[in-house]
Amino acid sequence: MRVFCASVATETNTFSPLRTDFSDFEQSFYAPPGEHPETPTLCSAVFPALRKRAARGEVELIEGTATWAEPGGLLSAPTWQRLRAEVLGQLKAALPLDAVVFGLHGAMIADGCVDCEGDLLEAAREIAGPDCRIGATFDPHSHLSEKRTRNADIVTVFKEFPHTDFVETGEACADLTLKAARGEITPVTSVFDVRMIDVLPTSLQPMRGFIDRLNALERSGEILSASVIHGFMAGDSPDLGAKIIVTTNDDKARGNRLARDLGMELFGFRGRAAPEFLPPVDALVRADKSPRSPVVIADVWDNPGGGVAGDSTILLQHVLDLGLKGVALGTIWDPMAVRLCFAAGEGAAFDLRFGGKTSAHAGQPIDARVRVTRLVENAVQSFGASVVPLGNSAAIRIGDLDIVLNTNRAQAFSPDLFTNLGIDLETKRILIVKSTNHFHGAFAPIAGEILYAAVEGPYPSDPRRTAYTRLKREIWPMVDNPHHEELA
Numbered sequence: 001m002r003v004f005c006a007s008v009a010t011e012t013n014t015f016s017p018l019r020t021d022f023s024d025f026e027q028s029f030y031a032p033p034g035e036h037p038e039t040p041t042l043c044s045a046v047f048p049a050l051r052k053r054a055a056r057g058e059v060e061l062i063e064g065t066a067t068w069a070e071p072g073g074l075l076s077a078p079t080w081q082r083l084r085a086e087v088l089g090q091l092k093a094a095l096p097l098d099a100v101v102f103g104l105h106g107a108m109i110a111d112g113c114v115d116c117e118g119d120l121l122e123a124a125r126e127i128a129g130p131d132c133r134i135g136a137t138f139d140p141h142s143h144l145s146e147k148r149t150r151n152a153d154i155v156t157v158f159k160e161f162p163h164t165d166f167v168e169t170g171e172a173c174a175d176l177t178l179k180a181a182r183g184e185i186t187p188v189t190s191v192f193d194v195r196m197i198d199v200l201p202t203s204l205q206p207m208r209g210f211i212d213r214l215n216a217l218e219r220s221g222e223i224l225s226a227s228v229i230h231g232f233m234a235g236d237s238p239d240l241g242a243k244i245i246v247t248t249n250d251d252k253a254r255g256n257r258l259a260r261d262l263g264m265e266l267f268g269f270r271g272r273a274a275p276e277f278l279p280p281v282d283a284l285v286r287a288d289k290s291p292r293s294p295v296v297i298a299d300v301w302d303n304p305g306g307g308v309a310g311d312s313t314i315l316l317q318h319v320l321d322l323g324l325k326g327v328a329l330g331t332i333w334d335p336m337a338v339r340l341c342f343a344a345g346e347g348a349a350f351d352l353r354f355g356g357k358t359s360a361h362a363g364q365p366i367d368a369r370v371r372v373t374r375l376v377e378n379a380v381q382s383f384g385a386s387v388v389p390l391g392n393s394a395a396i397r398i399g400d401l402d403i404v405l406n407t408n409r410a411q412a413f414s415p416d417l418f419t420n421l422g423i424d425l426e427t428k429r430i431l432i433v434k435s436t437n438h439f440h441g442a443f444a445p446i447a448g449e450i451l452y453a454a455v456e457g458p459y460p461s462d463p464r465r466t467a468y469t470r471l472k473r474e475i476w477p478m479v480d481n482p483h484h485e486e487l488a
Contacts, residue, residue, distance in 0.1 A: 004094045005050050006064030006087045007103030009043035011071035013234040013307025015460045017359050018073035029068040036066045041386050044103040045170025064090035070409045071307040080110035092127050099181040100128050101135045106142025107232040118147035125151040135177030137169050140230040143239040149189050153180050155245055157227035159211045161202045162438040187247050190255030192263035194242035195475045195482040197231045197463050199274035201437045206269050223248050233463050238470045270476050277454035280315050292448025293429045300436045300452050301459040305411035309333055310434050313355040313363035314455050326429035330404035330417045338405050341372045341394035348372045359458040370396040374422035383413035395421040411435040414442040
């Protein structure tokens with residue numbers, strides 16, 4: 001059985017002041033055919049999953065490009081056309097094929113192409129033919145179009161937020177796609193439009209129990225797969241919002257009923273699934289008074305994983321104004337400041353301006369006398385089995401306040417973000433991280449308490465105030481009751 005796999009992924013914040021081009025893919029992760037590492041990345045776990053099958057002699061694997069850019073602003077048209085042509089050219093050269101498996105994100109929007117993943121899957125279907133089985137993995141923070149489910153036989157989505165199950169999702173996609181190619185199953189996809197956009201962390205109830213039941217349904221054998229698309233509120237897409245995907249073994253009626261029932265249950269979670277978002281000063285004061293340490297504070301809206309810069313100084317300025325002790329913050333994206341720290345050298349004390357460069361809504365640059373405590377070339381942090389590049393990075397200190405500056409934009413995933421830069425977390429009472437919830441899996445075991453700070457900035461955090469131009473469907477919270485026929 002001949003199988004082709006490839007991965008092209010990024011998450012596009014169409015409201016971000018940033019822009020994305022090919023250099024962003026090169027900086028984050030770019031592996032030509034045959035050069036994918038043994039460890040998976042968030043959207044390329046299908047590669048090691050299929051390599052295991054090839055090593056057992058089950059398939060003849062033809063690998064295409066695997067690449068990922070850190071979430072950012074609108075993707076340039078030449079970059080999208082280059083990546084599209086590259087992967088589709090590799091696919092065409094690999095013919096004939098029994099199966100194609102893609103590792104995608106699902107929220108990529110390019111200048112001139114609103115549905116990049118749908119466009120790619122449609123073109124792949126035309127090249128591979130109607131008898132080839134096509135599978136794809138998606139991030140739940142994506143936009144599920146009809147074009148995608150029409151051209152893919154199998155769609156699997158990370159169930160967890162934080163996305164700690166990305167390896168299992170890739171393995172499930174590979175397994176189901178190969179079973180379909182062998183004729184062992186006849187996958188049929190059902191989709192229900194939940195018509196809402198909200199923050200749905202699975203580290204908290206009610207989403208925790210909901211995902212546990214989806215997993216139980218899959219284990220029971222009643223269905224092949226069930227997934228939740230949360231939607232990505234920072235993407236101006238006509239398919240914005242939550243959706244339920246159920247894949248059955250040739251039982252469309254059952255799949256439709258189950259997708260609808262699950263979808264209406266999910267709709268019932270609206271407005272109560274998200275954690276408590278505190279004003280920034282309230283979060284800091286509460287953390288300072290907490291008897292449990294360290295308190296982890298998430299700066300949820302200055303999250304590079306949501307496509308913004310990650311250079312906001314607002315929370316940091318409050319720390320300085322309040323005179324808080326025992327604080328570490330990671331990261332602030334500022335390649336220029338990192339370069340100056342490398343020029344100064346470890347141990348140097350000098351006046352540095354850093355942060356607050358890319359948006360009028362992310363605070364003013366910080367001007368301070370800093371000491372460079374650690375310099376690391378090509379620094380990394382971990383995210384499960386994945387290694388996330390930070391680029392050249394510097395740890396600086398103002399009093400006993402430690403700050404990580406990085407060259408490659410990346411949200412906070414793991415405490416080794418700090419420890420790899422020589423910061424001793426045993427001495428810290430408060431850890432501030434730029435992430436919405438992906439930090440939770442690795443930080444929860446060491447945290448005395450976790451707080452979420454809603455700092456206003458360039459991220460469009462309230463859909464009711466966001467100027468969507470492509471959204472034509474009624475969805476909550478812009479409309480109180482978009483399910484007129486269901487809730488009348």
